[in-house]
Amino acid sequence: AFKLNYSFExxxxxxxxxxxxxxxxxxxxxxxxxKTHEERxxxxxxxxxxxxxxxxxxxxxxxxxxxxxKDQERQLFxxxxxxxxxQVILSKLLFFYYPKEDRERLLRIAERxxxxxxxxxxxxNADKSFAWLIKRFLLLCxxxxxxxxxxxxxxxxxxxxxxxxxxxxxxxxxxxxGHLKRLLESSNNYLQETIVLIQKPFKFIHESDYxxxxxxxxxxxxxxxxxxxxxxxxxxxPYIRNQRKEFxxxxxxxxxxxxxxxxxxxxxxxxxxxLEPDDYEPNSDSIQVLSKLxxxxxxxxxxxxxxxxxxxxxxxxxxxxxxxxxxxxEYLKILNRSDKVRKWIxxxxxxxxxxxxxxxxxxxxxxxxxxxxxxxxKYLLLYKFGLSSTYLKRxxxxxxxxxxxxxxxxxxxxxxxxxxxxxxxxxxxxxxFYTETLTDSETSDTSHTFTQNDLLSMSxxxxxxxxxxIEVAFPMCRSSSIPSTPEVQHLYRACxxxxxxxxxxxxxxxxxxxxxxxxxxMHIPPDLARKDYLSKKISSFYGAxxxxxEHLPPLSTIEQRSLAILEELPFLVNFNTRFLLLxxxxxxxxxxDDYQRLHHDLxxxxxVAIRRxxxxxxxxxxxxxKS
Numbered sequence: 001a002f003k004l005n006y007s008f009e010x011x012x013x014x015x016x017x018x019x020x021x022x023x024x025x026x027x028x029x030x031x032x033x034x035k036t037h038e039e040r041x042x043x044x045x046x047x048x049x050x051x052x053x054x055x056x057x058x059x060x061x062x063x064x065x066x067x068x069x070k071d072q073e074r075q076l077f078x079x080x081x082x083x084x085x086x087q088v089i090l091s092k093l094l095f096f097y098y099p100k101e102d103r104e105r106l107l108r109i110a111e112r113x114x115x116x117x118x119x120x121x122x123x124x125n126a127d128k129s130f131a132w133l134i135k136r137f138l139l140l141c142x143x144x145x146x147x148x149x150x151x152x153x154x155x156x157x158x159x160x161x162x163x164x165x166x167x168x169x170x171x172x173x174x175x176x177x178g179h180l181k182r183l184l185e186s187s188n189n190y191l192q193e194t195i196v197l198i199q200k201p202f203k204f205i206h207e208s209d210y211x212x213x214x215x216x217x218x219x220x221x222x223x224x225x226x227x228x229x230x231x232x233x234x235x236x237x238p239y240i241r242n243q244r245k246e247f248x249x250x251x252x253x254x255x256x257x258x259x260x261x262x263x264x265x266x267x268x269x270x271x272x273x274x275l276e277p278d279d280y281e282p283n284s285d286s287i288q289v290l291s292k293l294x295x296x297x298x299x300x301x302x303x304x305x306x307x308x309x310x311x312x313x314x315x316x317x318x319x320x321x322x323x324x325x326x327x328x329x330e331y332l333k334i335l336n337r338s339d340k341v342r343k344w345i346x347x348x349x350x351x352x353x354x355x356x357x358x359x360x361x362x363x364x365x366x367x368x369x370x371x372x373x374x375x376x377x378k379y380l381l382l383y384k385f386g387l388s389s390t391y392l393k394r395x396x397x398x399x400x401x402x403x404x405x406x407x408x409x410x411x412x413x414x415x416x417x418x419x420x421x422x423x424x425x426x427x428x429x430x431x432x433f434y435t436e437t438l439t440d441s442e443t444s445d446t447s448h449t450f451t452q453n454d455l456l457s458m459s460x461x462x463x464x465x466x467x468x469x470i471e472v473a474f475p476m477c478r479s480s481s482i483p484s485t486p487e488v489q490h491l492y493r494a495c496x497x498x499x500x501x502x503x504x505x506x507x508x509x510x511x512x513x514x515x516x517x518x519x520x521x522m523h524i525p526p527d528l529a530r531k532d533y534l535s536k537k538i539s540s541f542y543g544a545x546x547x548x549x550e551h552l553p554p555l556s557t558i559e560q561r562s563l564a565i566l567e568e569l570p571f572l573v574n575f576n577t578r579f580l581l582l583x584x585x586x587x588x589x590x591x592x593d594d595y596q597r598l599h600h601d602l603x604x605x606x607x608v609a610i611r612r613x614x615x616x617x618x619x620x621x622x623x624x625x626k627s
Contacts, residue, residue, distance in 0.1 A: 070096035291363035428498035
């Protein structure tokens with residue numbers, strides 16, 4: 001038989017095999033990187049913990065060593081206090097001084113220094129190292145001065161040993177005025193001594209410009225800029241004002257003008273006005289400072305009419321608003337002092353050709369005009385300038401000089417010619433007041449101040465600006481609207497009032513050519529005459545007010561602008577259009593039966609002939625004293 005030879009050399013699998021080393025898996029590169037990063041983070045955390053522990057241990061060890069060393073020096077100080085020299089014990093006190101433990105030691109050294117004050121002052125001038133110790137000692141006296149009996153010794157040291165500008169330069173840089181401000185507010189026993197210490201640095205500011213700027217900056221920051229307290233307002237400011245020979249008011253004015261970096265502060269304006277000496281003559285710096293500091297004066301005016309009594313609201317008035325109202329009344333009283341206003345007017349008349357002086361006065365007037373609606377009659381300065389032909393002519397010359405024909409009241413350029421807007425706003429108010437006053441007196445008119453060509457140029461400029469302002473007040477889209485700030489609102493009202501005044505003046509003087517006011521075509525939507533459209537009241541920058549009849553669609557921007565022109569400047573629309581609008585308004589205000597009856601009555605009545613040449617005749621030229 002055939003025999004098959006076959007040999008199997010492999011391993012026959014009879015049962016599953018188990019890998020005791022675990023399942024093998026292949027890690028990706030990202031996983032390996034993440035694992036490495038995590039290990040590195042843990043090592044870094046451990047290092048930071050060790051460093052933090054070492055740092056804490058070093059601080060604790062240094063504190064223990066310093067405390068031990070100070071205790072040794074304090075014990076040595078007590079042993080040699082009566083025998084060692086003043087410089088030795090003073091240096092040791094400055095080394096270990098701690099307020100809760102060493103106040104008595106500080107007082108004893110202060111008394112000892114006062115007993116030999118002549119020798120100490122002599123040594124300060126001769127030895128710089130001793131002068132440095134005295135500076136640090138005086139700083140300790142300043143920090144430990146409180147409202148108690150033993151503080152008198154420390155205050156006396158501050159007064160006696162501050163003998164040069166270097167000492168005050170060091171102390172003022174270490175919050176000298178800040179400590180005295182807190183002492184002034186908390187102390188009732190040392191008010192006079194505190195005020196003397198506040199006043200003393202002013203004696204040395206003439207020695208260095210650095211010290212002058214430092215002292216004035218710290219003085220303003222701590223006393224003049226914060227809200228006025230009773231002690232500052234009624235004690236400190238009057239005292240410094242009486243010491244006018246020692247207080248450098250002129251340097252303060254120059255500092256405020258050249259290095260003006262303070263924020264909004266109504267207190268600074270009040271203090272500047274109150275600290276002004278009686279014999280002080282204004283200059284360009286002082287006027288510019290007043291124009292800057294009065295920029296936010298309108299914020300003090302009440303948000304509502306305080307003369308209106310509300311019987312339903314019996315709550316007490318907000319003390320903050322009361323304080324602002326009182327401060328505003330004090331500003332009114334100070335700014336209306338006849339001697340101040342007379343000096344300001346005289347200074348302007350002497351320097352009216354200086355453009356910087358003109359702009360400073362214009363900014364000041366603009367800030368005052370924003371406070372009250374009738375500021376022209378409340379502030380004497382505005383009243384005087386409103387009747388000054390020189391001021392009006394200089395303002396118009398500036399406007400005419402800078403009017404290149406490219407001034408457009410668009411959003412992109414509104415901020416760019418802000419200075420021009422300010423001047424234009426002030427001029428409009430002044431011109432309106434000037435014209436109204438002279439017209440009422442019936443003794444003169446603007447012909448003595450402005451020529452016919454000036455009035456024509458004025459009318460052209462202001463008419464275009466007024467139309468542009470109406471477009472700005474009612475923008476096509478909300479995103480393009482400018483903020484409704486008090487300055488913008490005031491410019492809007494002042495410009496429109498001035499244009500109306502020019503139109504009234506033109507009816508009498510005839511300085512504009514025929515058809516000038518209606519030369520620009522005004523688009524008036526024909527549906528404005530529908531019921532309640534012409535009766536709507538619109539507000540600039542706010543749009544139409546809500547009325548009871550809400551069935552009509554809201555007004556579009558074009559309709560709002562048209563209504564604004566009809567309300568504010570109706571003479572810019574030709575007579576026929578206005579007559580048709582009035583006719584349609586009267587017709588829509590009547591019912592159908594009333595309209596038919598009125599139409600029937602008018603058709604059967606006699607025709608009335610009106611002489612159009614006499615209906616607008618002005619009697620001003622007839623009854624004028626010059627006629």
